[in-house]
Amino acid sequence: NAGVTQTPKFQVLKTGQSMTLQCAQDMNHNSMYWYRQDPGMGLRLIYYSASEGTTDKGEVPNGYNVSRLNKREFSLRLESAAPSQTSVYFCASCPGDSRNTEAFFGQGTRLTVV
């Protein structure tokens, strides 16, 4: 049981380059999330998807786009990377039902934009 799997684990981009961070969960969860973690700022929500086919902006969506490809997969795209997007990115999933609200996180993607 892999849980939440993120790829890649590390990435270095040049300013202006684009890339897609991949996330997949095998727990049949309805809700999926993308967070970024920066020193002293905790985890901030970028985008989330409450169910397959829906996506909504979080606290810091500028410069990012997302796709909920199916129930398992939720990708995050940086169209034109900027140094301010240097961060550790975490994908998370949650059952999204009234009985269980625990969020499960992936191992993270450490992104550096130079």
Added chain:
Amino acid sequence: QQQVKQSPQSLIVQKGGIPIINCAYENTAFDYFPWYQQFPGKGPALLIAIRPDVSEKKEGRFTISFNKSAKQFSLHIMDSQPGDSATYFCAASGSFGNEKLTFGTGTRLTIIP
């Protein structure tokens, strides 16, 4: 705006001591308050959580105290061990169907032998 304020930013405690981490929230619609533990190079993992219908919850050496009127909650770690050294995040979320978590800024806890 920061809806969940966490303190302290870092904490050093001797083995066996009781570290206490505090959080305060502003949004009265929050009704689920988890604590997450994160080790270096790993994603956060749920440690313990509480809902506002109780004032305290214990799981092993970890206790959440909750004060609804003050809009504050805290994590206590009894008999702390070096293996508890990690970053701890408090969080809050709304009612069922709106589970997106708002996190505090984190506390880096170091337990010295």
